[in-house]
């Protein structure tokens with residue numbers, strides 16, 4: 001097999017991870033991005049960035065995420081600037097029976113879950129004012145800072161993303177051979193869509209529909225505090241961790257399906273911070289420093305969509321590979337590593353097999369597919 005050249009669309013966590021995996025396999029590559037790297041308008045920058053394999057009851061999704069956790073640790077050993085900034089996940093957002101069932105199931109799958117009584121939690125988290133009766137603890141879960149992580153991966157990939165808006169995919173017969181940008185065409189053997197919520201519009205240009213069900217999540221940053229919290233906490237009505245800049249990064253259990261107004265955001269942000277102030281013994285009063293609204297990348301059905309897009313008759317569109325998902329920070333390392341391996345070797349990855357795209361060719365739009373540009 002010859003080495004395929006890859007054109008990666010997107011420089012969020014998925015695009016940056018794919019670029020690094022492509023460099024590891026010595027694939028010629030370019031990265032195009034409509035937004036500047038680490039733009040506040042990307043989903044990645046607005047992520048809580050918890051790396052975990054905390055899946056309800058879905059064994060194949062657990063295996064993908066667990067493999068990704070291991071790969072993240074291996075990438076952290078290879079890339080000095082790639083670091084976890086919180087380590088150890090505590091979760092008590094379910095009732096005790098559900099927590100026990102979760103622990104049993106995930107232990108059987110090989111996840112290092114501990115079930116902790118209130119006394120054990122109080123010992124590990126002495127600053128917690130409201131101690132739960134029972135909590136799950138996974139020492140290998142971690143968080144990263146999204147911007148630092150993207151920058152470290154791109155630097156390790158030795159690639160500088162080019163800021164260009166991709167208008168459409170270029171296709172001839174059943175093979176995508178490049179993209180049309182606002183600055184002219186770019187071609188490659190493989191176009192990889194790591195374009196988050198921008199993916200359906202790009203697929204539509206070749207008559208493929210991908211249904212998404214995005215929603216919005218609010219995160220609040222406090223002013224910096226003396227170091228308090230080195231782990232991640234997920235309670236029923238808040239989640240909190242302390243960032244590399246020593247700010248608390250707080251999220252709520254709510255997702256918003258409609259646009260929030262500025263004054264609503266300020267009110268929700270103040271309520272979240274007050275909630276965490278009641279839950280923790282904080283060394284200083286908490287103050288809101290900033291808040292963000294991130295648009296989650298959620299394909300219909302909630303699971304990742306990774307691989308070739310198929311036509312209705314089951315044949316694949318060649319030259320095109322998509323990687324679209326929520327929980328992209330957790331999944332990115334394994335998705336990038338296995339996805340690039342699939343393109344380089346033409347061997348399907350068993351880990352990715354359960355997540356093939358259910359995007360399909362719109363029959364009505366089939367007629368529009370032709371060589372463009």
Ligand SMILES: Cc1cc2nc3c(=O)[nH]c(=O)nc-3n(C[C@H](O)[C@H](O)[C@H](O)COP(=O)(O)OP(=O)(O)OC[C@H]3O[C@@H](n4cnc5c(N)ncnc54)[C@H](O)[C@@H]3O)c2cc1C
Pocket residue numbers: 009010011012013014015032033034035036041042043044045046047048049050051052164165166167194195196197198199202216217218219251293294295296297323324325326327328329330331
């Ligand atoms: C509030 C919140 C909390 C979250 N918490 C977690 C968590 O704790 N753990 C976890 O694993 N995940 C979490 N997620 C999910 C995770 O952040 C996302 O799954 C991930 O960031 C998606 O990354 P991405 O690279 O696919 O998309 P993005 O970061 O949005 O990047 C998309 C890229 O595609 C480019 N692009 C799009 N369209 C075009 C075009 N036409 N031409 C050129 N470029 C284009 C953009 O410019 C951008 O570079 C959270 C998300 C939110 C919103």
